[in-house]
Amino acid sequence: MKMEDIARIANVSKSAVSLALSGKPGISEETRFKILKIVKESGYLPRSMIKADKVYGLTKTLRFVACTNSGIVLEQYYKQPFFMELIHDIEEQCRSRGYSLFFSSIQTDNLEDAIETMETEHESNGIILLGTNLTQEQIRLIAQKQINLVVLDTCLETFNANFIVMNNVMGAYQAGRHLLDLGHRQIGYVQSNSRMYNFNSRKKGFLQALAEEQLSVDDEHFFSVSPTVVSSQDEFIQKIKALKTPMPTALFCECDYIAISTIKSLNELGIRVPQDISIIGFDNIQESTIITPELTTVHVEKGKIAELAVTKLFDMIENGDSVKMKSFIDTQLVVRQSCRAVGAAEAQPSLLSY
Template identity: 70%
Template sequence: MIMTMEEIAQMAGVSKSSVSLALSGKPGISEGTRHKIMDIVKKSGYMPRGLVKPDKPNGLNHTIRFIACVNSGIVLEQYATQPFFMELIRDIEEQCRARGYSLFFSSVPTDKFEQAMDTLEAEHESGGMILLGTNLTREQIRYVAQKQPNLVVLDTCFETLNVNFIVMNNVMGAYQAAKQLLAEGHQRIGYVQSHARMYNFDCRKKGFLQALEEAGLTVEETHYITVSPVVFGAQEEFKRSIAELKSPLPTALFCECDYIAISAIKSLAELGIRVPDDMSIIGFDNIQESMIITPELTTVHVEKATIAELAVSQLLSMIDGTGVIKTKSFIDTQLVLRNSSRALEVAAAR
């Protein structure tokens, strides 16, 4: 029999929108409410209309689960509204829809990771899983792989795990950014990094420093600035670090992500430092907001659509039994030149 969302909502004593959020795995309701709704669905033996799928001749489960581990300092509870993840999720949804698969979202709290993973598939079995590995450890990913063999992990990579990983080429992207600043004549370059560390940021630092080393340069110890990676506005921590620097200031800054770069531009404006006239800025990710900030942000473009397409293709090949060999895929980046960086001699002339 088929149960409507209205009937589920009435039984749970919640709104229809709460039921929709619970069934899709999206944030916006408490975990207690989510479990209450899913428990009603499970115990009643009913399935909402949206989950009833026509029989497939090949007998495959045409549901894919997308999981993010939240509340870690990088991936927030509202991760689906963070620009980078929002764009990536949209691309994954489009790929799934085009291939006749449904995509369900689940947010797993960091402090209850294993417990949540144990109950997810029991609530609603999926044919495969795309895991946002941004902030996950090797052990956590290994645990997930034991629960769901049809697994593709995005945004991180552990080379020794027998798991499919897809990640942007972080080393290449930051290397490209450094080479651009060097080509513009900058030699006194600062590095603005996240206080929360992860695979992507560590690889970006490696690529950036490699380019500087090839040019016989380093980043001065006082020119490393540490800030929050998820704040768009001006940051007092950044402003204080710049204000405490002895002259001469860096002529350029590389920021580990666009969030940090946009925050840096706003912070510098409050200090009376003009970008790019007094200081050039380059970010990483090429989120939509990078074209809204003034000046528009020079940044490293991540091929999110390519990552999404490859992730869904790999997962479906595992589901249908053709994808036996696990792979580690690095998607190359492109530097996008806009107005936040400028040749040093042009900046100095103003």
């Protein structure tokens, strides 16, 4: 049986069959299971697709699980820069240890059944769970299905599981100190309209930096926007237009996507960055160097997060390590052109770069 035959029987494209066999995201779990069921029954195993032998349980396999919703982790989350870079680093770490990485995207409203089906039909040696948008109860359900579990991008301090996350409080504190050191005292805050552990922790760290200087964010200078949009956002534009107080001299944005959309929104209003207002983001995604001006942001060590996650699972699987851990990875400030000192002349922004 050829790949074309499997595609015909499953009523899908050849590319869908390829995605199912290689473990890549881009198709639904229902479609993936249908294809792999046909593959099992037919005995088809393309030699060119090394990862396909996981269907028969011949290799050691880790599963990367993302639970999608409409707020933060989208259906095509793997195309979002932060997650795309993180997944690439996890793949490299798995490969270096002789493990294959299988991808599963499931809806949060069908979590328990989906996990049960995945681990029953295609059992993994361990799960790396993207916990960005998950509750403790949802994480508990997954932990019951797979004891070898590492949760990324969130942290529940009282829950008995492995968590690895960037030090959000530290990163936002660094951003706040940078703006203060540049002389800013009227600082605004652009937050996600979908809340989660990371964003709440960043707000804590940023406000802590301001509080050390007996400062706070004016109520009118809090703005809420979508965290997954990179175009200008009308709600933000309208709130800027309606301000009754003077504009802030700087804005902290809870992630780089928000910062990029904020710069585009301000540009539509004729407000220049950084000449009229300074902008700082968080995550240091690749797009932060493409936007004009290049974005001052907080760098997240995605490679280190991936390394620790795969190493922890490796130790659990290979060495029986049962000790749970909570790991916070410190951040670094990356200074580019989107911020400048209060009162600096227009010819001086380049002096603040890097």
